[in-house]
Amino acid sequence: MNQAFPILERGDADGVLQVAEGADADTLFALIVEFYRHFDYPFEVTAKRRLLEELLGDSTSGKFWLVRAANGDLAGYVFLAWCFSFEYGGRTAVVDELYVRPEHRGQGLGERVLRALSDIASALGLVELQVEVERGNPRAAALYRREGFAARDREVLNKLLNVAAAP
Numbered sequence: 626m627n628q629a630f631p632i633l634e635r636g637d638a639d640g641v642l643q644v645a646e647g648a649d650a651d652t653l654f655a656l657i658v659e660f661y662r663h664f665d666y667p668f669e670v671t672a673k674r675r676l677l678e679e680l681l682g683d684s685t686s687g688k689f690w691l692v693r694a695a696n697g698d699l700a701g702y703v704f705l706a707w708c709f710s711f712e713y714g715g716r717t718a719v720v721d722e723l724y725v726r727p728e729h730r731g732q733g734l735g736e737r738v739l740r741a742l743s744d745i746a747s748a749l750g751l752v753e754l755q756v757e758v759e760r761g762n763p764r765a766a767a768l769y770r771r772e773g774f775a776a777r778d779r780e781v782l783n784k785l786l787n788v789a790a791a792p
Contacts, residue, residue, distance in 0.1 A: 641737045642745075645689035645702065647681050653689060656702045660724035664759065680704075687718070692725060692738055700729040703738055705746075708755075715752040723756070735765075739772040757781075 645653050654677055661668040680686060685707070692701035706721040720742060725734055746754050756774050758766045 641693055641734065642690040642703070642741045643693055645681060645691050647678075649689075649691060650677060650681055652699065653677065653681075653691065653702055656691075656699075656724060656726075657722075659726065660702075660722060663724070663727075687721065692734065694729050694732070694734060698729070699726075700734055701725040701738075703742065705742060710753060713752045716750065717753040717755065718746055718751050720754060720756040735768050736772060739768070743772070 654674055657673065657677065658668070658670075660666075661673075677689075680689065687704055687706035689702060689704050691699060692703060694700040701724045702722070703720065703724070704722040706719045708717045708719060709715070710717045720739075723735070723738065725738070743754060754774070756769050758769055
């Protein structure tokens with residue numbers, strides 16, 4: 626475990642999040658493929674699988690959790706990527722990927738996941754959570770707003786580097 630960035634090696638008290646471990650790689654990868662297909666994102670299987678294996682083996686860049694429905698069914702996954710903000714005075718995280726399978730949407734699961742992530746982030750001493758939402762996904766944007774996420778008076782701009790190495 627990285628002492629500079631301690632990780633809670635558990636899920637949440639509500640049971641919605643289960644820490645993803647190496648043994649979950651196949652299950653998690655299948656969910657990631659679903660997510661990327663759902664949004665029609667570019668996906669290079671070998672590179673993404675290698676990246677998943679690296680992240681599951683070393684949580685210094687972030688942490689995966691499997692999302693469980695109330696009945697225990699596998700309902701999705703979430704990846705929290707670690708960051709730091711000088712402005713906010715500490716460690717932060719980005720909800721880099723949050724996927725709930727279509728058959729589990731509209732049941733309050735997204736709210737439970739975001740609340741659990743907020744609890745985990747607070748327990749880790751993080752000072753901020755960030756999330757990105759597709760412009761064409763007003764339902765997700767409304768969920769994030771209900772859970773306390775707000776647009777700041779800024780525009781986030783991205784510059785892709787080493788694009789050939791990062792499909």
